[in-house]
Amino acid sequence: MTLRHRAMLLAALIATPVFAADPPAATPSAATPSAVVAQAPAAAWRAIPAEELLVMTIEGGKRVVIQLAPAFAPRHVGNIQALARAQWWDGTSINRVQDNYVVQWGDVTEKKPLPPGLSPTSPADYAVPLANRRLAVTPLPHADAYAPATGFVAGWPVAMDGAAAWLPHCYGFVGVGRSMSPDAGTGAELYAVIGHAPRQLDRNIAVVGRVIDGMAHLSSLPRGTGELGFYTAQEHKAPVLSVRLASALPEAERPRFEMMDTASPSFAAYLRLRANRRDDFYDRPAGGVDLCNAPVPVRATPSGP
Amino acid sequence: MTLRHRAMLLAALIATPVFAADPPAATPSAATPSAVVAQAPAAAWRAIPAEELLVMTIEGGKRVVIQLAPAFAPRHVGNIQALARAQWWDGTSINRVQDNYVVQWGDVTEKKPLPPGLSPTSPADYAVPLANRRLAVTPLPHADAYAPATGFVAGWPVAMDGAAAWLPHCYGFVGVGRSMSPDAGTGAELYAVIGHAPRQLDRNIAVVGRVIDGMAHLSSLPRGTGELGFYTAQEHKAPVLSVRLASALPEAERPRFEMMDTASPSFAAYLRLRANRRDDFYDRPAGGVDLCNAPVPVRATPSGP
Numbered sequence: 001m002t003l004r005h006r007a008m009l010l011a012a013l014i015a016t017p018v019f020a021a022d023p024p025a026a027t028p029s030a031a032t033p034s035a036v037v038a039q040a041p042a043a044a045w046r047a048i049p050a051e052e053l054l055v056m057t058i059e060g061g062k063r064v065v066i067q068l069a070p071a072f073a074p075r076h077v078g079n080i081q082a083l084a085r086a087q088w089w090d091g092t093s094i095n096r097v098q099d100n101y102v103v104q105w106g107d108v109t110e111k112k113p114l115p116p117g118l119s120p121t122s123p124a125d126y127a128v129p130l131a132n133r134r135l136a137v138t139p140l141p142h143a144d145a146y147a148p149a150t151g152f153v154a155g156w157p158v159a160m161d162g163a164a165a166w167l168p169h170c171y172g173f174v175g176v177g178r179s180m181s182p183d184a185g186t187g188a189e190l191y192a193v194i195g196h197a198p199r200q201l202d203r204n205i206a207v208v209g210r211v212i213d214g215m216a217h218l219s220s221l222p223r224g225t226g227e228l229g230f231y232t233a234q235e236h237k238a239p240v241l242s243v244r245l246a247s248a249l250p251e252a253e254r255p256r257f258e259m260m261d262t263a264s265p266s267f268a269a270y271l272r273l274r275a276n277r278r279d280d281f282y283d284r285p286a287g288g289v290d291l292c293n294a295p296v297p298v299r300a301t302p303s304g305p
Numbered sequence: 306m307t308l309r310h311r312a313m314l315l316a317a318l319i320a321t322p323v324f325a326a327d328p329p330a331a332t333p334s335a336a337t338p339s340a341v342v343a344q345a346p347a348a349a350w351r352a353i354p355a356e357e358l359l360v361m362t363i364e365g366g367k368r369v370v371i372q373l374a375p376a377f378a379p380r381h382v383g384n385i386q387a388l389a390r391a392q393w394w395d396g397t398s399i400n401r402v403q404d405n406y407v408v409q410w411g412d413v414t415e416k417k418p419l420p421p422g423l424s425p426t427s428p429a430d431y432a433v434p435l436a437n438r439r440l441a442v443t444p445l446p447h448a449d450a451y452a453p454a455t456g457f458v459a460g461w462p463v464a465m466d467g468a469a470a471w472l473p474h475c476y477g478f479v480g481v482g483r484s485m486s487p488d489a490g491t492g493a494e495l496y497a498v499i500g501h502a503p504r505q506l507d508r509n510i511a512v513v514g515r516v517i518d519g520m521a522h523l524s525s526l527p528r529g530t531g532e533l534g535f536y537t538a539q540e541h542k543a544p545v546l547s548v549r550l551a552s553a554l555p556e557a558e559r560p561r562f563e564m565m566d567t568a569s570p571s572f573a574a575y576l577r578l579r580a581n582r583r584d585d586f587y588d589r590p591a592g593g594v595d596l597c598n599a600p601v602p603v604r605a606t607p608s609g610p
Contacts, residue, residue, distance in 0.1 A: 099521040143448035145593040166474045171405050171501040196476040203589045216528040223521040288450040288506045
């Protein structure tokens with residue numbers, strides 16, 4: 001199965017309900033979110049720049065691909081790109097896995113020297129002031145417990161108030177570990193959400209991207225038995241073999257992904273169906289969907305020249 | 306560490322933010338949800354009846370404890386108790402693990418005869434008509450994308466409209482797999498949510514309980530590579546060694562748990578702090594919390610006479 005087919009199948013799975021019996025083959029029908037994704041025209045997709053793809057390889061050669069969000073956290077993302085270019089994460093490890101919360105990786109000794117040229121970070125990366133720019137927002141017209149408004153901007157889910165927009169801590173989203181304020185974290189210590197969205201962290205920590213491939217390699221790791229899910233000295237910390245920007249990989253090894261244009265008619269149809277499932281399984285459409293339960297469709301495209 | 310201490314520590318962990326540096330010891334302070342739980346008086350706790358605890362042991366002797374919700378899904382829960390008494394699940398397996406969705410277990414052949422005396426189930430178990438009973442509701446005063454109102458009833462989170470209340474598909478919640486309607490499932494095929502709450506399933510399928518101990522044994526299982534995360538013939542289906550009601554276990558082996566009284570002042574304080582974190586890490590309290598991000602505190606109490 002090619003990456004592209006796998007990505008399309010995954011999109012289908014994500015949108016499919018629970019069956020006791022053998023699942024029917026996911027036959028596209030414009031009545032399901034997965035069918036809308038499968039049938040979206042080329043014009044509904046946007047290539048993700050190779051400079052914004054972080055390729056992490058962990059023990060066993062398992063690959064995790066993270067899409068970075070420079071428009072939302074430019075200082076932290078700049079540092080993360082510099083750390084990847086310096087191959088700084090190579091030889092570090094996954095140090096914390098807390099159930100229904102986060103997987104966290106970085107230098108367990110907290111003594112590894114950082115490469116020169118990192119920028120100071122700032123809580124300014126926690127949210128984007130709306131005054132700074134005219135954001136084209138696709139609104140999500142459903143209530144949210146954490147923000148006055150939610151929607152999608154340039155392929156990303158956002159929560160908003162009158163003053164700013166910020167990335168939410170949805171499943172698979174990646175943030176920058178930090179100690180107590182005012183330190184905002186360098187970008188060297190990263191975590192990914194592996195449970196129900198801990199939205200209480202929004203605007204208290206920098207969200208820098210999302211896992212778009214290989215998420216199961218992180219979410220199925222053994223949970224740590226120490227406080228906060230940190231692995232204890234006796235437990236096995238999965239090695240991080242390498243972290244590279246896709247742009248630094250040879251053409252033939254470079255993963256390529258596209259995300260759905262959140263201003264496209266296809267995405268509007270996808271959102272409507274995520275909020276009101278029409279497939280046969282659903283007798284009672286929800287009439288709503290929350291910001292973290294309508295993941296922006298992403299698909300792999302063939303690698304190599 | 307005793308079960309009770311572990312449960313209290315877990316409660317502390319669940320409520321603790323992400324740290325890059327070594328986490329501080331979880332020192333109780335009335336300013337955190339975990340401290341409220343740790344300091345709650347005995348009067349704030351309610352014992353969970355042994356008839357409502359399902360003890361599942363899977364490969365490796367790993368124990369998963371599920372609290373059943375007979376008040377919300379009486380037909381399905383009655384069947385599940387009968388299936389446990391008949392030891393029907395012994396020798397079955399975990400057959401499906403779909404990332405950010407569900408773990409599902411039961412008879413992979415779908416041919417194992419069911420014990421006599423199961424009752425017909427019904428979609429009537431999907432929600433409780435408010436007209437039927439006067440429910441004492443502790444409201445959750447924050448917006449919800451899926452329902453006009455949410456709150457807590459008798460230790461359970463509920464979503465509500467003018468006519469009914471129903472259990473949401475939160476992380477760790479357990480439902481009954483079914484095929485297409487009108488079949489509502491017997492109760493023999495069960496699943497647990499291992500990702501962001503798939504609330505679109507609410508009122509389309511029976512929610513019968515929640516995992517209150519050993520959740521990580523399910524959530525860290527390898528994801529299946531077949532459609533919908535079903536394991537393929539080549540993949541290892543973790544055996545279900547036994548499923549028993551706690552009431553059927555010898556006194557000394559019987560797990561005992563208490564849940565917080567959701568009408569207690571302690572729970573009200575817990576909810577306020579889940580919505581507005583006051584610990585030092587949080588510079589910006591959220592001002593809200595969603596129904597699935599305020600899990601009802603549960604603690605183990607010493608087993609045996």
